[in-house]
Amino acid sequence: MSAGRRLAMIAAVGPELELGSSGDLVWHISADLKRFKQLTMGHPVIMGRKTWESLPKRPLPGRLNVVISHSLWNLEGALCVRTPEEAVEACRDGEMPFVIGGAQIYKTFLPLSDVLYITRVDAVPDKEIDCWFPDFREEWTLKEASDWDTDPKGICYRFEEWVRK
Numbered sequence: 001m002s003a004g005r006r007l008a009m010i011a012a013v014g015p016e017l018e019l020g021s022s023g024d025l026v027w028h029i030s031a032d033l034k035r036f037k038q039l040t041m042g043h044p045v046i047m048g049r050k051t052w053e054s055l056p057k058r059p060l061p062g063r064l065n066v067v068i069s070h071s072l073w074n075l076e077g078a079l080c081v082r083t084p085e086e087a088v089e090a091c092r093d094g095e096m097p098f099v100i101g102g103a104q105i106y107k108t109f110l111p112l113s114d115v116l117y118i119t120r121v122d123a124v125p126d127k128e129i130d131c132w133f134p135d136f137r138e139e140w141t142l143k144e145a146s147d148w149d150t151d152p153k154g155i156c157y158r159f160e161e162w163v164r165k
Contacts, residue, residue, distance in 0.1 A: 005088065005091075005093070005096075005097075006096045006114045006115070007088065007096065007097055007099065007109065007112055007113045007114055007115075008039075008043075008096055008097070008098045008099070008113065008114065008115045008116070008117060009098070009099040009100075009106060009109060009110070009113045009115075009116050009117070010036060010039060010040065010098050010099070010100055010116075010117040010118075011100075011101065011106065011116075011117075011118060011119070011133050012025065012026070012027060012029065012032050012118075012119035012121055012157075013118060013119070013120065013121065013132075013133045014026060014027075014121050014122075014123065014124075014125055014129075015121075015122060015123075015124075016132070017132045017133040017134075017135060018125050018129045018132060018133075019101070019102070019103055019106075019129075019131045019132050019133045020101075020102065020103065020129070020130065020131040021125065021127035021128055021129055021130055021131075022127070022128075022130065023050055023053070023054045024054060024127075026121070026125045026127060026129065027121050027123065027125075027155055027157075029119065029121070029151045029153075029155055029157055030151060030152075031149065031151060031157070032119040032157065032159075035117075035119065035159060036100075039098065039117055040060070040063055040098045040100070041062045041063065042062060042063065043063060043095060043096055043097060043098050044063060044064040044065075044066055044090070044091040044092075044095055044097040044098070045060055045063045045064070045065055045066065045097070045098050045099075045100045046066045046068065046084075046087045046088070046091075046097050046098070046099045046100065046105070046109070047065070047066070047067055047068070047099070047100045047101055047102070047105060048067070048068050048069070048101065048102050048104060048105040049067060049068070049069040049071065049072055050102050051100060051101040051102045051105070052065070052067045052069075052072075052075065052078065058075075058076075058077060058078070059075075059076075059077030059078050064079065064090070064091065065077060065078040065079065066078065066079050066081060066087045066090050066091070066097070067079070067080050067081070068080075068081055068082070068083065068084060068086075068087050068105060069081075069082070070082060084105075084108050084109060084112070088112075098117075099113065102131060103131035103132060103133065103134075106133055106134055107134045110134050110136060113164075114163070114164060115161065115162065115163055116136060116140060116160075116161070116162040116163075117159070117160075117161055118133075118159075118160040118161075118162060119157055119158075119159055119160070120145075120157060120158050120159075120160050121155060121156070121157045122148070122155075122156040122157065122158075123155045123156060123157075136162065139164060139165055140162040140163065140164055140165060141162065141163055141164075141165050142160060142161075142162055143161045143162060143163045144160065144161040145158055145159070145160045145161075146158045146159040146160075
C-alpha cells in the first residue's frame, strides 16, 4: 500500500453490526444516502464485485469506481483490479479512497483504514441478515457522533466518525 495514504471506510450498521441481506442494504435512510454522497463525491470508491452488482446506478457518478474482482474485467465506468493493493494503487496520490463494501472487503481493509464513517442504526432488522461489518470497537475510538435522529419511516440513526486508537 502507498505509505502515507489515508483510507476511509463508510457503512450503515445496526446494533449488532448488521450490514446486509441478500446483497442489499438493510436500511434505506435518505439522510444516510445523502451523507454517503456528500462524503464520497470526488473521492475514489473501492468495492467488491457484489457491491458493484448491487448498485442501482452504475457507476457512482463523480467518483473513480474501483472494483476488486477475480471474475469481472470489462466494467463500463469502473476500473477492475484483482487485489486490495492494486485498488489503492489505482487511486491518485493525495486522494483519500473510501471503501464502500461488501463485508469481505470491509474485513480486508479494516486494518489498513484510518477513519470509519458509520451510520449507526438503532433498529431491529426486518430482513434476515447474511453479512456483518467487522467488529472494530476495541481498536477504534469514537471521535464524533451526531445527535440521534429519526427518519420518516421511524428508524433511529446517528452519524459517527471513528479513528484508530
